[in-house]
Amino acid sequence: xxxxxxRVPGSCGELxxxxxxxxxxxxxxxxxxxxxVTVSFGRHDSLGQAEPQHAKAHLAVDRTLRHFxxxxxxxxxxxxxxxxxxxxxxxxxxxxxxxxxxAAACLGAELSPxxxxxxxxxxxxxDAVFFPGINMFDHRCGRICEFLGRPPDLEVLIFDLxxxxxxxxxxxxxxxxxxxxxKEHIIKEAVALVREGIRAxxxxxxxxxxTLSALANQAILAKARLEExxxxxxQSGALGVNVAHSGTVSGVLLDPYSPVDRPGLITQxxxxxxxxxxxxxxxxxxxxxxxxxxxxxxx
Numbered sequence: 001x002x003x004x005x006x007r008v009p010g011s012c013g014e015l016x017x018x019x020x021x022x023x024x025x026x027x028x029x030x031x032x033x034x035x036x037v038t039v040s041f042g043r044h045d046s047l048g049q050a051e052p053q054h055a056k057a058h059l060a061v062d063r064t065l066r067h068f069x070x071x072x073x074x075x076x077x078x079x080x081x082x083x084x085x086x087x088x089x090x091x092x093x094x095x096x097x098x099x100x101x102x103a104a105a106c107l108g109a110e111l112s113p114x115x116x117x118x119x120x121x122x123x124x125x126x127d128a129v130f131f132p133g134i135n136m137f138d139h140r141c142g143r144i145c146e147f148l149g150r151p152p153d154l155e156v157l158i159f160d161l162x163x164x165x166x167x168x169x170x171x172x173x174x175x176x177x178x179x180x181x182x183k184e185h186i187i188k189e190a191v192a193l194v195r196e197g198i199r200a201x202x203x204x205x206x207x208x209x210x211t212l213s214a215l216a217n218q219a220i221l222a223k224a225r226l227e228e229x230x231x232x233x234x235q236s237g238a239l240g241v242n243v244a245h246s247g248t249v250s251g252v253l254l255d256p257y258s259p260v261d262r263p264g265l266i267t268q269x270x271x272x273x274x275x276x277x278x279x280x281x282x283x284x285x286x287x288x289x290x291x292x293x294x295x296x297x298x299x
Contacts, residue, residue: 001040001041001042001296002040002041002042002106002295002296003039003040003041003042003106003294003295003296004038004039004102004103004105004291004293004294004295005036005037005039005102005291005292005293005294006036006037006098006101006102006289006290006291006292007034007035007036007037007098007290007292008034008035008037008093008097008098008101008129008130008287008288008289009030009031009032009033009034009090009094009129009285009287009288010030010031010033010034010035010081010082010089010090010091010093010094010129011028011029011030011031011088011089011090011093011127011129012029012031012089012156012158012242012244012249012251012282013029013088013089013242013243013244013245013247013249013250013251014026014027014028014029014242014243014244014245015027015028015029015134015194015206015209015210015213015242016187016191016194016209016210016212016213017139017213017217017245017246018180018183018186018187018190018213018216018217018245019177019180019181019187020187020188020191022177022181023138024138024139024140024141024180025136025137025138025139025144026127026128026136026137026139026245027135027136027137027148027191027194028129028131028134028135028137028287029134029156029242029251029284030090030134030151030284030285030286030287031156031158031282031283031285032282032283032285033082033083033089033282034081034083034094035079035080035081035082035083035091035094035098036079036081036098037077037078037079037095037098037099038077038078038079038080038102039061039075039076039077039099039102039103039105039106040075040077040106041073041075041106041107042074042075042076053079053085054077054079054095056092056095056096056123056124057077057079057096057098057099058077058099059096059123060095060096060099060100060103060119060120061075061077061099061100061102063100063119063122063123064099064100064103064104064107064111064119065103065107067111067115067119068104068107068109070107075103075106079095079098079099081094081095084160084279085164086163086164086165086166086247087160087165087244087247087248087249088243088244088245088246088247088248088249089158089247089249090127090129092124092126093120093126093127093128093129093130094127094129094130096119096120096123096126097116097120097129097289098130100116100119100120101289101291105291105294106294113131113132113288114145116130117130117131117142117145118142121140121141121142124167124168125139125140125167125168125171126139127139128145129287130287130288130289131145131147131287131288132147132286132287132288133148133149133150133151133286133287134147134148134149134150134151134194134198134287135147135148135287136191140171148194148195148198149198149199150198151198151206151284151285151286152197152198152201152202152203152206152284153201153203153255153256153257153283153284154203154206154207154239154253154254154255154256154284155253155254155256155281155282155283155284156242156252156254156281156283156284157251157252157254157262157265157266157269157278158249158250158278158279158280158281158282159229159249159250159251159252159269159270159273159276159277159278159279160248160276160279161223161224161248161249161250161273161276162248162276162277163248164248165221165244165246165247165248170221170246171246176220179219179220180220182219183216183217183219183220186212186213186216187212187213187216189209189212190209190210190212190213190216191209192209193205193206193209193212194209194210197209203239203253203255204239204255206239206253207238207240207253208239210240210241210242210251210253211230211240211242213242213243213245214226214230214240214241214242214243214250215227220245221246223243223248223250224273224276225272225273226241226243226250228272229250229252229269229272229273232265232268232269232272233252233253233265233269236260236264236265236268237254237258237259238252238253238254238258238260238265239253239255240252240253241253249279252269256283262281266278
């Protein structure tokens with residue numbers, strides 16, 4: 001039996017998301033929190049019957065087999081993830097990416113990040129967390145795909161305001177294009193700041209860019225009391241905030257070496273949010289994937 005395990009990071013929303021000249025894009029915000037998918041090809045009872053919560057990962061395996069023009073075969077898939085669903089933390093993108101790459105490894109084949117993106121986009125709009133580094137990517141059609149560089153040192157305190165956002169339903173909103181066009185002048189400034197922040201390794205510029213994008217997104221998918229949270233963050237010495245533009249999480253961005261009272265800030269923000277809760281402390285990393293194991297096993 002051939003078995004492979006691959007992990008892909010999730011995200012804390014995006015650093016920037018919107019449109020430029022009407023073209024959709026996001027700038028990735030991968031964090032050190034992962035989805036880990038194991039795919040096994042061997043003697044199993046079924047051709048990859050999908051558990052409802054992992055249906056997209058199963059679909060990714062099926063489409064990877066089709067990509068390599070491999071006949072349908074029996075396989076087993078398991079998903080271990082610390083990424084909550086429907087929150088804007090790229091849980092589906094990480095599951096799909098890891099499933100594609102694990103299936104390819106089982107076949108003794110390789111997929112490029114662009115090929116993984118093409119498979120993912122055939123399933124749903126996708127984050128680009130499986131691309132190395134920080135990337136600017138068209139999450140709906142894949143027309144933009146640009147490596148911006150390695151991330152500067154940034155820490156993220158992640159908060160969840162509750163509820164879920166259906167990615168497919170959100171991207172199907174009839175007013176979305178018009179609302180994105182209205183904020184393009186702000187998004188253009190945010191993109192320029194991210195580019196310079198990554199080039200210079202300056203986390204403050206990246207924090208400023210993310211904050212501009214987060215505030216501009218309030219007209220599309222408002223985060224309750226975000227402005228008050230931002231005020232608390234700045235008072236504490238944080239660099240700004242970012243959000244899941246089509247999800248429920250928000251992040252407070254910090255220089256990891258700053259003497260900010262993190263427990264105190266977390267308590268203040270949770271009190272401000274009311275029903276919100278603290279999810280985790282994470283750090284910004286480069287995207288990509290890691291093969292955890294790739295081996296033959298005796299049945």
